[in-house]
Amino acid sequence: MQLNRGGSTAAIRRRWLAELADAIESAQLLAWQLGTAERPSAEARELYGRLEAARLEVETMRGITIHTPVADPAWLEALGWSGSLLDPAD
Numbered sequence: 001m002q003l004n005r006g007g008s009t010a011a012i013r014r015r016w017l018a019e020l021a022d023a024i025e026s027a028q029l030l031a032w033q034l035g036t037a038e039r040p041s042a043e044a045r046e047l048y049g050r051l052e053a054a055r056l057e058v059e060t061m062r063g064i065t066i067h068t069p070v071a072d073p074a075w076l077e078a079l080g081w082s083g084s085l086l087d088p089a090d
Contacts, residue, residue, distance in 0.1 A: 017062045024055045 007015075028051045035044035
């Protein structure tokens with residue numbers, strides 16, 4: 001990433017994190033399509049789970065509070081995830 005001299009570092013960071021969030025969302029949509037295709041792929045489901053973890057990390061860096069998971073809870077359970085991602089009351 002090259003720094004744009006016309007913008008503040010904070011603005012550049014916000015823009016970069018927004019672009020990263022968009023890219024992760026696009027990758028999640030593709031992984032979801034692959035994971036739910038005619039012949040579901042365990043690798044695609046695992047990739048979706050990893051992308052979801054990355055998305056949550058980016059949202060945390062952006063200062064966005066996540067109350068409910070965007071991921072399908074059944075997928076998260078199949079991946080062995082538990083706790084606050086599956087139950088907002090945790």
